[in-house]
Amino acid sequence: MQTFDAAATAAALDFPALIDALRRAQVQGANVPLRHTHAIGDPAAGGGTVLLMPAWREGGRFGLKTITIFPANTALGLPGLHAVYTLFDARTGVPLAQLDGNEITARRTAATAALAACHLARPDARRLLVLGCGRVARLLPAALRAVRPIAAVAVWNHRPEGARRLAAELQAQGVAAQAVDALAPALAQADIVSAATLSTTALLRGRELAPGTHVDLIGSFTPAMREADAECFARSRVYVDTEEALAKSGDLLAARAEGGFDDTRLQGTLAQLCRGEAAGRGSASEITLFKAVGSALADLAAAELVWDTGRQK
Known part of the structure; x- marks a missing residue:
């Protein structure tokens, strides 16, 4: 072997x-x-x-x-x-x-987000906001730059020193990156928001998302974990990596319980997007959301x- x-x-x-x-x-x-x-x-x-x-x-x-x-x-x-x-x-x-x-795990998670962004992020998306500073968060800028013209990266983390370290690492790689302490202003400026955390409470607020934003929720993968509130789902066209997310994602379970989402609003899976069986982004102004729990x-x-x-x- x-x-x-x-x-x-x-x-x-x-x-x-x-x-x-x-x-x-x-x-x-x-x-x-x-x-x-x-x-x-x-x-x-x-x-x-x-x-x-x-x-x-x-x-x-x-x-x-x-x-x-x-x-x-x-x-x-x-x-x-x-x-x-x-x-x-x-x-x-x-x-x-x-x-x-x-x-x-880390590289296929970041690459899965990039594959979804091929269908769901605006073609001119240039500003990326990363939530988290772990393995996956470190890879997201490179993965998304492979499919979109990302020119600026903002990094937020619940421990600000972690965001500063990751921003410095990205700068050393030639990426225009900066750490941000306040999440709401960064959300207002982002074209793509990628959350790669182990949070159990909502970090993203739907009311703070700008029109045209694409949201990746790729950190949480159990019913106890959550990265976004119900309004994020209520305002978005929602996609998942697999239908298993409907039963395993704390984000989806909570949004469903709070009235921000029901299964009839699901637009499709990643496989359906890749096969052309589901439509991706329909306009420059709509908000799209991709929820991934990880796929074998x-x-x-x-x-x-x-x-x-x-x-x-």
């Missing part, structure tokens, strides 16, 4: 190639059962959650990602999420490779790209 460490996994997942791989995977489809979720200890006492995410193509490859989420890790100076990915031959069950699941199909596509690239080398 071949092993791809974090550096080797990341090296095979440059965003243009990964976005194309995700687009092909969405069109082709795969067998993707519902994820398994289990609590590890008491969340109130610093416990966490384990997710098991399988996907396979008949006669092709089978992948399984194991993820642990411990939000209290941030107080310890540790990432809140860790993951391992194992790729198998779906015909024989023979293990092919073990890959760095953190890189798979995207994990499989990323892992296959790493494996195929490694074999070619």
Whole structure:
């Protein structure tokens, strides 16, 4: 069995190639059962959650990602999420490779946001606002710059020093970035808003979104997590990465309970957008919202790209 460490996994997942791989995977489809979720200890006492995410193509490859989420890790100076990915031959069950699941997760999450933005963000979107400063947040500017002419990036984080560090990192990469302390003024100026946090309370207020904004909610992925209030959904054309989001997303569950959303208002999934079965943005002034909880199909596509690239080398 071949092993791809974090550096080797990341090296095979440059965003243009990964976005194309995700687009092909969405069109082709795969067998993707519902994820398994289990609590590890008491969340109130610093416990966490384990997710098991399988996907396979008949006669092709089978992948399984194991993820642990411990939000209290941030107080310890540790990432809140860790993951391992194992790729198998779906015909024989023979293990092919073990890959760095953190890189798979972070890069496919950012690339999924970029793929959705191809359909939902205005073609002239130039100003990006990132909420968060973790693995995914750090990758969002590069991913979105692969599909939209992003010229300026604002960074907000609930701990301002984290936003300042990320802005400085982006500046060192040649990106025009700045940290912002006040969220409302930054929202008013943003063309794309990407929230990549582990928040359990709404950070984005729908009344503060400017016409024409595209909103990515890609950080929260359990019923207990939330990044936007119900008015964000009430004002937006809403899309999801998979229909599983309707049952697993705290954002959608809360918006539904508070009257800001019902399932009949769902405009489509990412697969339907990629297949041309759902219409994307309809005008320059409407607000679009993409809610992602993460897809094992995207994990499989990323892992296959790493494996195929490694074999070619």
